[in-house]
Structures are given as structure tokens and as C-alpha cells.
Amino acid sequence: MMTRNADKKREQMLMFCMDDMVPQNHMLRLIDKAINWNFIYDLVEEKYCPDNGRPSMDPVMLIKIPFIQYLYGIKSMRQTMKEIEVNVAYRWFLGLDMMDPVPHFSTFGKNYTRRFKDTDLFEQIFSRILEECMKYKLVDTEQIFVDATHVKACANSKKMRKRVAHEQALWYEDELKKEIEQDRLAHGKKPLKDKDKHQPPTSGGDDSDSVGKIEDIPKGVKTQKSSTSDPESGWFRKGEHKHVFAYAVETACDQYGWILGYSVHPGNEHDSRTFKSLYEKLKPFTPSMVIADAGYRTPAIARELLLDGIKPLFPYKRPMTKEGYFKKYEYVYDEYYDCYLCPENQILSYRTTNRNGYREYKSQSSYCCNCPQRSKCTESKDHVKLVTQHVWERYIDEAEDIRHTLGNKEIYQKRKETIERIFGTAKEHHGFRYTQYIGKARMEMKVGLTFACMNLKKLAKILAMRSGNSVLSMLKIFILSDKMKTIEKWCLV
Numbered sequence: 001m002m003t004r005n006a007d008k009k010r011e012q013m014l015m016f017c018m019d020d021m022v023p024q025n026h027m028l029r030l031i032d033k034a035i036n037w038n039f040i041y042d043l044v045e046e047k048y049c050p051d052n053g054r055p056s057m058d059p060v061m062l063i064k065i066p067f068i069q070y071l072y073g074i075k076s077m078r079q080t081m082k083e084i085e086v087n088v089a090y091r092w093f094l095g096l097d098m099m100d101p102v103p104h105f106s107t108f109g110k111n112y113t114r115r116f117k118d119t120d121l122f123e124q125i126f127s128r129i130l131e132e133c134m135k136y137k138l139v140d141t142e143q144i145f146v147d148a149t150h151v152k153a154c155a156n157s158k159k160m161r162k163r164v165a166h167e168q169a170l171w172y173e174d175e176l177k178k179e180i181e182q183d184r185l186a187h188g189k190k191p192l193k194d195k196d197k198h199q200p201p202t203s204g205g206d207d208s209d210s211v212g213k214i215e216d217i218p219k220g221v222k223t224q225k226s227s228t229s230d231p232e233s234g235w236f237r238k239g240e241h242k243h244v245f246a247y248a249v250e251t252a253c254d255q256y257g258w259i260l261g262y263s264v265h266p267g268n269e270h271d272s273r274t275f276k277s278l279y280e281k282l283k284p285f286t287p288s289m290v291i292a293d294a295g296y297r298t299p300a301i302a303r304e305l306l307l308d309g310i311k312p313l314f315p316y317k318r319p320m321t322k323e324g325y326f327k328k329y330e331y332v333y334d335e336y337y338d339c340y341l342c343p344e345n346q347i348l349s350y351r352t353t354n355r356n357g358y359r360e361y362k363s364q365s366s367y368c369c370n371c372p373q374r375s376k377c378t379e380s381k382d383h384v385k386l387v388t389q390h391v392w393e394r395y396i397d398e399a400e401d402i403r404h405t406l407g408n409k410e411i412y413q414k415r416k417e418t419i420e421r422i423f424g425t426a427k428e429h430h431g432f433r434y435t436q437y438i439g440k441a442r443m444e445m446k447v448g449l450t451f452a453c454m455n456l457k458k459l460a461k462i463l464a465m466r467s468g469n470s471v472l473s474m475l476k477i478f479i480l481s482d483k484m485k486t487i488e489k490w491c492l493v
Helices: 006-011 027-034 039-043 059-071 077-086 088-094 106-114 121-135 173-186 271-285 299-307 393-403 408-417 419-429 440-492
Strands: 143-152 160-164 223-227 234-238 242-253 259-266 289-292 311-313 332-334 339-341 347-353 358-362 386-390
Touching (some): 027 059, 027 440, 039 059, 039 121, 059 077, 059 088, 059 106, 077 088, 121 259, 121 440, 143 234, 143 271, 143 408, 242 440, 259 440, 271 299, 299 311, 386 393, 408 419
Parallel strands (some): 143 289, 289 311
Antiparallel strands (some): 160 223, 242 259, 332 339, 339 347, 358 386
């Protein structure tokens, strides 16, 4: 309720200490106590000239500004500067007094495009904050949880054009090719010929593809949708009917919810194809188990983890078979004779190993054409049933045995408490549902600073709780000792 003397109170002059105006339990104060920001000077030392040009903005303040934005989920840098103008806590955190002018909202963007372009500064900041968390022995890298989420790109879903979809090279392509050749030779088959480079592409995508008009693309060539405003984003299906351009953020964390690493990719790339880039960042942690969802349940990923001595924990994946047809597990594999037996006890013999690394087992059409179960078995016009088996199928079988191990079911249930909770918190409180930046590089900056904020926020709360508990315990000791002195004095009397 306004008072009659409101105008007088607004116009009065006071002397105050800025530090007293920020509560002791304010989040920015706790964060400032948790970490020494001087490490940023060492990271950006090469980007500044000490004796040339105009005086630059303090690099620590330059990094703290987007920290405030992502910490409180402010929509844009323009709105962040408006908040800093009137928020005393923000000014205190940045080292500005009440009379200091606030930087222009374009300052950070200009420094990013000029000074910090093509650098790993923000990834280094994330790593440094993670190191601080590990110093206090809060991080447990024994079990690592991996998953991916999609962030809507700054791209209109109606403004697009088509481009040629070049086949993307797999990270395990060379090893798979060797395995295929060995398998074909073991079965008495000739090695496969190299692919024709001039052959039209069949699948995947490439970030380096040039965007062209639809009329310039030859007929019969596979195409993919590309945004005109952000070509580096990918066309992603969100929900049942909604399609948007988005980025896929692949993330790893431990069982306590500490974020250990991340990688950014176009939204149309599958998790299994982008796993390698994240896995290279996780190797130094030497985990004993990696827990991931069904999207990572591939022979290549299972093989990569098992060869490195890491247990992969994947969930059960339902057979992708049409309703009313026999499931793959109903076809029994005979390892000794290297063949499959169908539900009618007929043999499906080995025929070949294709380029994708799958052994093909086919039935005899002479029997299948008169089989009473043919309607539940195959729709082939030749009346031939085809069953495939990957050359690395044994690694999937080993991962399946790990899933059935006692206690691993409970470990997998922790995903919703760890990695899924991280995504929910980031989207709900830190502005992670969408991005206003264009380009993969800027998206990596946003992801790195957002995850660094989340780790630092968690560290600050824990340290504040520890210091509070220590003060409380000291107080209890003081009170107890005082009581003991009183009792001794009374007993002597």
C-alpha cells in the first residue's frame, strides 16, 4: 500500500554498502564463494593485447553476464541487460556499482564472433568447473548415464528447401569393413567391391552439404529438408504430428546428477551415430558401466564398450515385427551348423554377408510356397523368408546377459533420477527448450555454459550446506562444553 510520503522516500539520499543489500543466502553470493573466477584470465590471455587498442571489458564480467542469463533462464541477452540495470544482486556479482553503466546487449555477441570465435573457451570453462566439483569428491564416475534431448533451433519450420543427402560415414566403418571381409572369406565368399563414388546417396546427412534449389537436384537422388535460416540444424519429429528444426544435445552424467560431458549435433542424426564424439570425452573418467536407452542398443556401441572393459547396460527392446507375424526369437539359431530353424522346423541356410554387416539366412521357396504358416512368416513374392544376423551380434548377446545380472535393473531405473532429471531442470529453469542462437558453434556455447551453471549451482548449494552444518556443529559443541562446566561446578559444590 502506498503511503502519503512515498514521493519523499523516493527522492531521499542514503548512504549504504552494496554488499549489505545482497542477502547472505543469495544464489549468486553462494556461487561467488564456491569458485575463484580468476582462472578465466588465464584462458583468454592470448586473446587480449596489453598495450594496444582501447581498454577492454573485464573478461570475467564478460563471461558472468551469460552465466546470469542461463542461471535464471532469461530469454535473451537484451532482457538480461535490462535485468542487470535494476537488480542489485546482479550488479554485485558483476562488480558494478549502482552508477556504473551496463554494457550494451550486443557486447557479448561481438566478442563471441570476433574474439572467441573458433575457440574451445566455453568447453574449458565447463571442464574447469567440473574439476572443482571433483576436488570435493562429489563426483562418482563408476557408472555413467547417457542420453540425448532436442532443443528447438532458431528456425522457422515453414522456411526450408531441399538439399542432397549425402551418405554419412560411420565412425566404425573401417572396422566393420574388415570384419565383413573376414566373415565372407570364412564362408567362402568373395570380398565385396568398393562402392561407386558416383552412385546416388542412400541415407544420412552431411553438415558440409551445399544447399541448392529443388530444381537443381537430379531425379532419384535422396534429399533432406534444410532450414534457410539455420542450415546446421536438423529436421526433427516432435510428438505425433509436429515437426521442427532442432539440435540434439547428447549428455552424460553420474549417479548423483553431475554433468560429465556433452556434444551437439543436428536434430536429424541418430543417437547411435553421434555416440562416438561423446564417448571420447568420457574415456578419461574410466567408468565401469555405461547406462543408455534403447537408441544406443547397437552392435557397434556394445562392441566398443566391451572391448574397452566397460559394461553396457541397455533396456529390453521389443521386436520390430508386424503384428501377427513370427518374431525373430521364434527362429532358432544353430551355431554348430550355422543356420536358423523356423517354427515349422525348416532350415534357413546362410547365403551372404551384406555391406551393412548382416549375415543373410534364407529359406527354400519350394517348401515355403506350400507352408501352412506362410501368412505369419513372410510377404515375399518368391515365398522366401529372410533372417539377418549382425557380425557383431555376440556383443549384443553379452550386453543382454549384463541386463539380466542381479541388481542391474535397479541401476537402469536411476536414469529417470539422473539424466532425465537434468534435462527437465534445464528446460524448466534454465531456458533450454529452445535457442535464439544460429549455428552449431553458438549452440555448443549455450550448452556448455548452461551445464556449467547447473554444476556450479549444485556445488554452491552443497558447500553452503556443509559450512552451515559445520557452524551448527561448532555451536552444539560450545553449548555442550558450557553445560559440562556448569555440571562440574555444581557437583563440586
